[in-house]
Each structure stands twice: as C-alpha cells, then as structure tokens.
Amino acid sequence: MTHEAGIPLGIKFKLLSDTPQDSAAQVVSEVVIGDYRDLDTLRDFARGCDVITFDHEHVPAEHLAALEADGIVVRPGRAALAHAQDKGVMRARLDEIGAPSPRHRLVADPADAAAFAAEGDGFPIILKTVRGGYDGKGVWFVRSEADAHDAFRAGVAVLAEEKVDFARELAANIVRSPHGQAVAYPVVESRQVDGVCDTVIAPAPGLSDELAGQAQELALRIAKELDVVGHLAVELFETVDAEGTHRILVNELAMRPHNSGHWTQDGAVTSQFANHVRAVLDLPLGDPRPRAKWTVMCNVLGGDFPDMYSAYLHCMARDPQLKIHMYGKDVKPGRKVGHVNTYGDDLDEVLERARHAADYLRGTIVE
Amino acid sequence: MTHEAGIPLGIKFKLLSDTPQDSAAQVVSEVVIGDYRDLDTLRDFARGCDVITFDHEHVPAEHLAALEADGIVVRPGRAALAHAQDKGVMRARLDEIGAPSPRHRLVADPADAAAFAAEGDGFPIILKTVRGGYDGKGVWFVRSEADAHDAFRAGVAVLAEEKVDFARELAANIVRSPHGQAVAYPVVESRQVDGVCDTVIAPAPGLSDELAGQAQELALRIAKELDVVGHLAVELFETVDAEGTHRILVNELAMRPHNSGHWTQDGAVTSQFANHVRAVLDLPLGDPRPRAKWTVMCNVLGGDFPDMYSAYLHCMARDPQLKIHMYGKDVKPGRKVGHVNTYGDDLDEVLERARHAADYLRGTIVE
Structure with a gap:
C-alpha cells in the first residue's frame, strides 16, 4: 500500500522481504528476499537507498544502530523506534513527558x-x-x-x-517530517474483536472537540519528544469516570502506517501511506483532512473458504461505491487478508455497507 | 497508473515494455522487455495471462488476430481495436451507426x-x-x-x-464490460495547446444536461456497436450554429485509459484505471460519479530544466491538497512527464491551483 501511494509521487521502492509471497513482494518491482534479522543482509540491501523505512517494528535495534553508524538514513530512526519496539521503554518515556498511561x-x-x-x-x-x-x-x-x-x-x-475499564478505543494518527512539519488526521474510533482491529470509524462518533484536540495534541507532542519521523499511531483508551468526565490514556504506539489509518486511502485528501512516504523523504506533507462526513474501514479476515472470488464479485456488484483493498494473501481462518472502506453522510448506512462486505467476504453471511 | 489501480483489487500484472525506462516498467513487478510488433514475443508473453489489455493501440491487428486464434483473451478485442487503430475504419463505422462526424x-x-x-x-x-x-x-x-x-x-x-469551427472540445468517457455492464463518467471539457491535451475540467462547465446526456448516450452506443471492452474515450467537438444550437461531433476514439480521464484518479469514486481493470477482467464496475463539484487536471510538460525536484517541493508546500502524478520519465522540453489534479467547489480557484502547479513544474513561472 506504501508502494501504491509512492507511484504517483514518482518514488521508487526497493523491498526487503522474508518471502516472495509477502503482499508487498507481489507488487514492488525491486525485491530482495532476505532476513531482516541479519545485519549483512540489511547492509547489502541498504546500499544505494536514499532512505530506509519499515512496515513493522521488528528490525533489531543493534542492527539499526549499525546502519545509522554506516551513514544510512533510517526513518523513523533507531532512537524513536526503540519506543515502538519495547513497551517498557515506551511507558518510561511517556511517564517522563507526562503522557497519560494506565x-x-x-x-x-x-x-x-x-x-x-x-x-x-x-x-x-x-x-x-x-x-x-x-x-x-x-x-x-x-x-x-x-x-x-x-x-x-x-x-x-x-x-x-x-485493566482499564474503557468506554471505547480511539487512535490519534499523525505524520511528522524531519523538518518538524506535522499533520494530524481526525481522531478515529477503533473497535477490536478478540484483540484484532475489526472496525475503524472516522471521525470517532460523538467525541468532543476538546478531547479530540487533546488526543491530537498528545500524539503531536509524543512525535516531537520521541523524534518520530513518518506516521505515528497513538492507540488510546477513552474512559468515563463516575462524574461523567471523559479522559484518554495511551495504550500503544506504532511508528509506521497503521491499521487505524487505512480509512485515509479513500477517506482523506492525503492517505497515511502517501504522507508516510512524503515524511521519510522530507517532502512537504499533504492535507490530512477527511473527504467525506464519515468513513468506515472494516478488516477482511479469512474464513473457512480459501476462494473469495465469488464473494468478491458479489460485494462489487452489490455496492459499486465499495473500496476493496486486498493483500494478495492466501486465505486462512482469522488471517487479515484485506480491508474495505466505505464513506458517506449517513453513519449507520456507511457502517452497514462496510460490515456487510467484510462479513460476506469472510463467509459469515451469505446474503 | 493501471498497475497502481490494480493493487487494491489484488490483480497481478505482467508488462510487455519496449524498454526498462518506460513508466510502467519502473513500477510493475513482472516486466518482459520486448517488441510488441513481434508475434513470437507477443505469444511468449501471453502465455499464462488470463487477459491481455493495452495502454496504446499500436499492436498490429494481424498479431491480435493470431493471439485470439490461439485462444488468448484480448480486451478490447481485435475487431473493436480496429476502429481505434485506423481512422478510416472508425469513420466508416461511425457513419454506419449514424454517429455525428465532421x-x-x-x-x-x-x-x-x-x-x-x-x-x-x-x-x-x-x-x-x-x-x-x-x-x-x-x-x-x-x-x-x-x-x-x-x-x-x-x-x-x-x-x-x-475543419470544424468548434466552440470547445469535450470528451465522453465510458467503461464497458464483456457482460455488457457500462458506466458513464461526467462529460468533460478538454483544452488542447499545440495539439496536446493541456487541461481537463470535470464536468464540462455550462454544458447543458441535454447535450451531456447525448454525449454519454453516444459513447455508450459506440461502445456497444463496436463491442468495446474497457475504457472508451470519445473525443468530441461542441459546435454552436448561427441559431445558437449546440451540437456534438465525434473527433477521435481511444480504447484504453485516456488523458481526458486522468481527473478520475482523485475526482471520481472509481478511477478510469480501476474500472478499465475491472472491465477487462469482467468484474462488476465501480461507481463513476464525481467526488467533488469540480475537478481539474493539467498535464505537466517538461521544460528547459531537467531537474524538477525543487519545483516539486515548492508545489507540494504551496498546495497541500494538490494531487501530483509523476511518470518517472526523463524531463525533455514538451514531453508529458506527469499531471496534477485539483478539486473543490470554486472552479476558478481549482483551475488556478492546477494551472499554477503545472506551469511551475514546467518552469514557465517561478513564483
């Protein structure tokens, strides 16, 4: 999806991938198959790249330090990524900057x-x-x-x-460039099922302007204090106390395009992927504002049937406005194999369309 | 751009390209370098493809006939493409079906x-x-x-x-699937400079509903009569006679995603590229309706300076809503190297933003 967003910007990608079957390896033109845990592989790969970025946080910190010592530009950098790689480091740093945590x-x-x-x-x-x-x-x-x-x-x-007794989960997504330019997407509601993101609603329904502003300001402050470059997702708990006061607490940080930002592909002027690419290349950032009153993202999980083709036809025919994003993965029960986005003026209708498509593609409904 | 639109649909492309420097060859993962005028090259290439489609009309008709005889699925097919390959054949057929021509x-x-x-x-x-x-x-x-x-x-x-004394040029863009499903995009105004498309405005300002409907109906009828599959651009002249009556005449046909449809990437629910891919695979088509009141596309031509980088930074910083689409081509004076899309409620402002970006990138203005 980052490659897709890079094409119109004229950005050429080289991909280090575990296997040729990885989603990105199926669509990027220059692919190196190798192990990101091997420093020699990383060093060979990095040669000739203007900048290295990531779609996961698992590259060992000592390898990132070695690449940086070689003069390779890594964005986000090792020091920032440490907070996304180690929850202990993250919590200690959030405490230092006074960010609210459980x-x-x-x-x-x-x-x-x-x-x-x-x-x-x-x-x-x-x-x-x-x-x-x-x-x-x-x-x-x-x-x-x-x-x-x-x-x-x-x-x-x-x-x-x-164990936070939260009313719901939110995510504040921002993108920050090495220049220090930053943009904040609308704060979204994120609904999890069995610990896996299921539905994202942009903007979070009923969220007060005050709390939305606090969440955006918090995400921007974390990005600045931790020197994050690129997309930062701050996953939040929204709590309501006995007096009816709403508060936010930081649950997790992710320093890369994030599932809670997939709605931006069809719902924002500039997607999280395009802005992540712009940020890591220190290009001016694009407008993060929404293009529709409501946008809903539902993840498509694999069901019992490995062949989604007829379901795919059905969903396209039923809803010509549905935006389908498939990852080219083999279908396995419970595996994230894609997502759908819908947008419009009526939240109930927008939610129903996304929910129906995701359920139909998974095979949990048949009409 | 077709590859970009195919990624979210989970469609894998194999590309036959003249050179590794071609725009598409820079971003598609499976590229064969070869000559489309050589039948053996085409036959080798076609093996294992579910469907073959085109980004130009120059593959020799006899080779297309040979591929079809081999059982290869070619969309649009040879018989339809003949009308886009030969203007004599096109005019004769348009006369037969009563389409208005000069x-x-x-x-x-x-x-x-x-x-x-x-x-x-x-x-x-x-x-x-x-x-x-x-x-x-x-x-x-x-x-x-x-x-x-x-x-x-x-x-x-x-x-x-x-020589038609036209008031302006229009384009009616439609997409048709082998099923016979078809969608019509809003009719656009197309402004040419020195015979090259310069600006496209969607929808065509001031076009009467009646004439817009006639243009869409004409494009759909041509697609049906000529058995076009995929995107069809019908380039039109709009004339005004002494009595003030507006009429349309067919100028050219293009059977592929077309410059007059580039605005759909950012201005329509489903882009011409996505719908072309859907059509050639006989998938249900996506909604062609506009997402904004006005969308403007301006082509970016190469200027005297081979390096557009600083202009690119300037345009991104000046207009965070600007949608830039670069083709990865070497800059040569007058060469189409990209395009920009802008959208919004105020046509003058939307036009000015696109015009400014295209002129600044070309280097014809410096502020």
Whole structure:
C-alpha cells in the first residue's frame, strides 16, 4: 500500500522481504528476499537507498544502530523506534513527558504481578511481553497469580498494566517530517474483536472537540519528544469516570502506517501511506483532512473458504461505491487478508455497507 | 497508473515494455522487455495471462488476430481495436451507426484533397494519416493543395476532414464490460495547446444536461456497436450554429485509459484505471460519479530544466491538497512527464491551483 501511494509521487521502492509471497513482494518491482534479522543482509540491501523505512517494528535495534553508524538514513530512526519496539521503554518515556498511561510497571514473576495487582484494585490485570507482540499476541488478561505464568514463558521482560475499564478505543494518527512539519488526521474510533482491529470509524462518533484536540495534541507532542519521523499511531483508551468526565490514556504506539489509518486511502485528501512516504523523504506533507462526513474501514479476515472470488464479485456488484483493498494473501481462518472502506453522510448506512462486505467476504453471511 | 489501480483489487500484472525506462516498467513487478510488433514475443508473453489489455493501440491487428486464434483473451478485442487503430475504419463505422462526424472521406493525393475541400466550404481542411497519429502527430492543418503534400509522405492512407469551427472540445468517457455492464463518467471539457491535451475540467462547465446526456448516450452506443471492452474515450467537438444550437461531433476514439480521464484518479469514486481493470477482467464496475463539484487536471510538460525536484517541493508546500502524478520519465522540453489534479467547489480557484502547479513544474513561472 506504501508502494501504491509512492507511484504517483514518482518514488521508487526497493523491498526487503522474508518471502516472495509477502503482499508487498507481489507488487514492488525491486525485491530482495532476505532476513531482516541479519545485519549483512540489511547492509547489502541498504546500499544505494536514499532512505530506509519499515512496515513493522521488528528490525533489531543493534542492527539499526549499525546502519545509522554506516551513514544510512533510517526513518523513523533507531532512537524513536526503540519506543515502538519495547513497551517498557515506551511507558518510561511517556511517564517522563507526562503522557497519560494506565498504571504500570515491569514485573519479575507471577508473585510480582500479584503484588502489582494488590498495589491497585487487584486482579484482573494485563500482562504484556515488552517485545514481539501484535494483534493480541504477547498480551494476557490475567485474573489470578496462577493465570500469570504464561506471560513469563517467552523469557522476555513483562510489563504489568491495570485493566482499564474503557468506554471505547480511539487512535490519534499523525505524520511528522524531519523538518518538524506535522499533520494530524481526525481522531478515529477503533473497535477490536478478540484483540484484532475489526472496525475503524472516522471521525470517532460523538467525541468532543476538546478531547479530540487533546488526543491530537498528545500524539503531536509524543512525535516531537520521541523524534518520530513518518506516521505515528497513538492507540488510546477513552474512559468515563463516575462524574461523567471523559479522559484518554495511551495504550500503544506504532511508528509506521497503521491499521487505524487505512480509512485515509479513500477517506482523506492525503492517505497515511502517501504522507508516510512524503515524511521519510522530507517532502512537504499533504492535507490530512477527511473527504467525506464519515468513513468506515472494516478488516477482511479469512474464513473457512480459501476462494473469495465469488464473494468478491458479489460485494462489487452489490455496492459499486465499495473500496476493496486486498493483500494478495492466501486465505486462512482469522488471517487479515484485506480491508474495505466505505464513506458517506449517513453513519449507520456507511457502517452497514462496510460490515456487510467484510462479513460476506469472510463467509459469515451469505446474503 | 493501471498497475497502481490494480493493487487494491489484488490483480497481478505482467508488462510487455519496449524498454526498462518506460513508466510502467519502473513500477510493475513482472516486466518482459520486448517488441510488441513481434508475434513470437507477443505469444511468449501471453502465455499464462488470463487477459491481455493495452495502454496504446499500436499492436498490429494481424498479431491480435493470431493471439485470439490461439485462444488468448484480448480486451478490447481485435475487431473493436480496429476502429481505434485506423481512422478510416472508425469513420466508416461511425457513419454506419449514424454517429455525428465532421464531413470526411479518404483522399488519394493532394489534388483529391483539394477536390474534397471544394466539395464543401473550401480550405482549410484537416488531413490525418489513418494510422499512427497521436498528440497532434499525423495531423495536418491544410490551407491549400500545396500544403497537402506532407500528409502523403508517410505512405499511409490519408483521411480528409472538414475543419470544424468548434466552440470547445469535450470528451465522453465510458467503461464497458464483456457482460455488457457500462458506466458513464461526467462529460468533460478538454483544452488542447499545440495539439496536446493541456487541461481537463470535470464536468464540462455550462454544458447543458441535454447535450451531456447525448454525449454519454453516444459513447455508450459506440461502445456497444463496436463491442468495446474497457475504457472508451470519445473525443468530441461542441459546435454552436448561427441559431445558437449546440451540437456534438465525434473527433477521435481511444480504447484504453485516456488523458481526458486522468481527473478520475482523485475526482471520481472509481478511477478510469480501476474500472478499465475491472472491465477487462469482467468484474462488476465501480461507481463513476464525481467526488467533488469540480475537478481539474493539467498535464505537466517538461521544460528547459531537467531537474524538477525543487519545483516539486515548492508545489507540494504551496498546495497541500494538490494531487501530483509523476511518470518517472526523463524531463525533455514538451514531453508529458506527469499531471496534477485539483478539486473543490470554486472552479476558478481549482483551475488556478492546477494551472499554477503545472506551469511551475514546467518552469514557465517561478513564483
């Protein structure tokens, strides 16, 4: 999707990919198959690139440091990425800059997790490995000390967080360039199912201008303080206390185009992908404003049937305004294989159209 | 641009390209370098393709016939493409179906051209080689018999047409699928400079609903009668007679995504490229309706400076809503190297923004 956005800008991509089957490897013209965990592979790859960027945060920090020491331009840089790679580092830094977070601390073992729970309102709590988690992986909902053992099995440091009783999840997406120019997209509502992003609504319905402004300002401040270059997604919890006061807490950070920004491909003047490319090349950024009153994104998950072709025909024929984005992946149950965007003036109708298409493509409905 | 539109649809492209420097060859993942005039090259290329389509009309008709005889699916097919490849065939067929054309006939030599002029209002007349012309090439504005010799030098049959005293040029763009499903884009105004498309305004300002409907109906009828599959651009003259009656005449046909449809990338729900891909794969077509009140496209021509980079930065910074589409071509004076799209509610402002960006990129203005 970043390549797609780079074509009109005249930007040429070289891709380092694990396998020729990766989505990006199917459409980019210059592909190197190799392991991003191998420094020699990275060094060979980086030769001749004006700038290196990422679609995940897993390139080892020491390799990024080595590339930077070689004079390779890496955006976002190693120092910024450290906060997206390690949730412990991220939480410590957010505390330093006064960003609101759930109560948290690193815990050493299940007994320490129980102590963390006792320091607050008791169980349940959330345990997360500080590295390697995504889409609900590496995250445990823990009801008791006995429940806590799984989180420590990977041998990765574990962060404990209070279980936030949130009203909903939001995301504040911004893009920042090395110049320090930054643009903020409308704050969106993100609905998760089984820890996986399911639906994104732009803008977040009913969100007060005040809280939306706070969320955007927070995301811009985090980007500046952490020296983020490119797209930054700040995933947030929105809470409502007994007095009816709404607040936001930072849940996660992602320093790359993010699922909560896929709606921008069809719903914003400039997509997150185009602005990420502009930012990492230090080009002036494009207008992030929405093009429709409401835009809805629903992820398409694989269902029981590996062949989506007839469902694909049905959805296109049923809704000629539907924007389908498929990733060229083999269909496996529960795997994200694409997403759909819809937009319009009536939120209920826009939501229904996206929901119907995603469900029909997955095969959970047949009419 | 067709590849770009195919990515979200999950469509994989294989490209036959003259050189690795061609715009498409820079971004498509599977590229075969070869000569489209060589049948063996075409046959080797076609193996394993579900469908073959084109971004120009110059593949020899006999080769298309051979591919179709091999069972290769070619869309649009040879029989339809014959009308876009040969202006004589096109005019004869348009006459058969009663489509309005300028007065015309094939002429054998300069004396016959003079006879054609005398049959009507005299010189000036237009001479065109029936094959191989584009962007003003292969077209002569002829004021006398002596003027007419150039047109016959290529040894290609020559079509004479009256010089139409048109008020402006329009284009009616439609897309048709093998199923017979068809969609019509709003009729646009197309402004040419030195025979090259310069500006397109969607929809055509001040065009009556009646004439717009006639133009769309005509394009749909031509597509059906000629069995066109994919995008069809019908370039039109709009005339106004002494009584103030507006009429349309067919100027040219193009059976592929066309410069007069580039505005759809940012101005329509579904771009001409996406709908061309959908049509040639016989997928249901997408909504052709505009997303803005006005959309303007201006072509970016090369100027005297081979490096557009600083102009590119300036235009992005000046207008964050500007949609730039660069083709990755070396800049040469007068060469089409990209286009820009702008959209909004105020036509004057939208026109000024596109015009400014195109002029600044070319270097004809510096502020």
